[in-house]
Amino acid sequence: MxxxxxxxxxxxxxxxxxxxxxxxxxxxxxxxxxxxxxxxxxxxxxxxxxxxxxxxxxxxxxxxxxxxxxxxxxxxxxxxxxxxxxxxxxxxxxxxxxxxxxxxxxxxxxxxxxxxxRARILYAHKDRVADGEVTTYEDLADEKWRGRICTRTFTNDYNVALTAAYLAHHGEEETVAWLEGVKANLAKRPEGNDRAQVRSIWAGECDVSLGNTYYMGQMVADPEQREWADAVRIEFPTFEDGGTHxxxxxxxxxxxxxxxxxxxxxxxxxxxxxxxxxxxxxxxxxxxxxxxxxxxxxxSWGDFTADDLGLSEISDLRPQALDLIERVNFDG
Structure with missing residues (x-):
């Protein structure tokens, strides 16, 4: 060092x-x-x-x-x-x-x-995911998504922040159950970045992926990635008792x-x-x-209601959220 x-x-x-x-x-x-x-x-x-x-x-x-x-x-x-x-x-x-x-x-x-x-949203395949099928972050643990979800590692800062927000809304026990449910629904082991997940949707490996909104802009501007972007639409899930993270x-x-x-x-x-x-x-x-x-x-991506949870609270809960992610061995 x-x-x-x-x-x-x-x-x-x-x-x-x-x-x-x-x-x-x-x-x-x-x-x-x-x-x-x-x-x-x-x-x-x-x-x-x-x-x-x-x-x-x-x-x-x-x-x-x-x-x-x-x-x-x-x-x-x-x-x-x-x-x-x-x-x-x-x-x-x-x-x-x-x-x-x-x-x-x-x-x-x-x-x-x-x-x-930037919003932490879902990229959804335009044909394989029906309108209205994506609703809440909580819903990602539902069995209907078994084998259909892609994501980068959950120990990545963006997903740790999302987990910390989930923890603030629901507490430790429900957050652990949610992490286990989402993990069970993965199409493959977490890897790559947010754009790599969209590529996986385009390639037919999964139907939805977590990602930040601005990556759509980056993909649209890249001739090699424009085809990936054209295969998906942005959906704005919310927390059941809040808004979009x-x-x-x-x-x-x-x-x-x-x-x-x-x-x-x-x-x-x-x-x-x-x-x-x-x-x-x-x-x-x-x-x-x-x-x-x-x-x-x-x-053009549409309107959404941002969650009103303070980011200072999310920051404070980040160490606990990371501990829960590692406890369920999400990325393993």
Whole structure:
């Protein structure tokens, strides 16, 4: 591990931290962030130094400590945001500009803030799954789905968050029964990513799969994957006593930020109507700010009612949810 940490430190210290610059560690690929960065710099004159940190963001910030040049982190999934908070590498930000973000989509201690949402939905084969056959997440444990479900591993962050939400709605005993039921209905052992499951539906290996909404946009834009996307439709299941599970991409200010004024300017910009439109359009996600329209493609997927369960609660339940997934050996 030591050479990897040293390499990260060398990369990080190469980032300048000047008065009119802001340094960003991003879990999202640079091409997905660059349109936002360009718009921010054009508006403010503040240059953004962007470092793509695909893995180990918590470890990197911990290793750099107070000397870290990072001002802002951009990442996906409430689990990753929760891990950053738990590691003590973030600081609270009190700012009225963030009141436009729904309370359930930001940390209850103002450590992190949601920027866009994505729904954890079902991709369903257009012919082999009847209209109305998909209803609730609870229904996935029903025997009618025996041998018909595909999914990536359930220890993946996206499925852990879904399980944590199920746990919040139903408690431990019912969550274990649900996990066992869904596992019994799998067509094959969990593997691959969300798009690989859609490929499996297209190939006739299963009929439905769990996935994030934005992957449809990515598949439609990829000539090699467009055929997979054309084979399925998006269905928005709900919890029996709630709505459709959503997760976020989010932002936070680091505890060591050397350019706090510029960092705050960037964070304020990211919740502006302009930035929300750019972010949602580029990433095929849903804006968090009310009144900002979805892209035409995303709007074509239909409307849904998002579950009102706070993501902070989901983040808190994540360790217990992971324990239950491993207890039933879901991925085994």
């Amino acid at each position: 030591r050479p990897l940490i040293l390499a990260s430190l060398m990369t990080a210290t190469a980032l300048p931290a000047l008065a009119q610059e802001v340094n960003v560690y991003s879990h999202r690929q640079p091409e997905l962030i660059q349109p936002l960065i360009d718009a921010f710099t054009a508006e403010t004159g503040i240059r953004v130094n962007l470092a793509f940190v695909d893995q180990g963001m918590v470890e990197r910030l911990e290793a750099e400590g107070a000397r870290s040049p990072a001002d802002v982190v951009l990442t996906v999934d409430v689990a990753r945001l929760g891990q950053l908070k738990d590691a003590g590498v973030l600081q609270a930000v009190e700012n009225d500009a963030f009141d436009v973000i729904p309370a359930e989509l930001r940390d209850d201690e103002n450590m992190w803030f949601g920027l866009t949402t 959503v997760n976020v991409s989010g932002m936070a200010m680091t505890a060591s930020s050397p350019n706090q004024e510029q960092a705050l300017a960037l964070m304020e910009f990211l919740v502006s109507d302009e930035a929300q439109r750019i972010y949602a359009e580029t990433n095929h996600e849903f804006p968090v700010v009310e009144g900002v329209d979805r892209s035409e493609l995303v709007a």
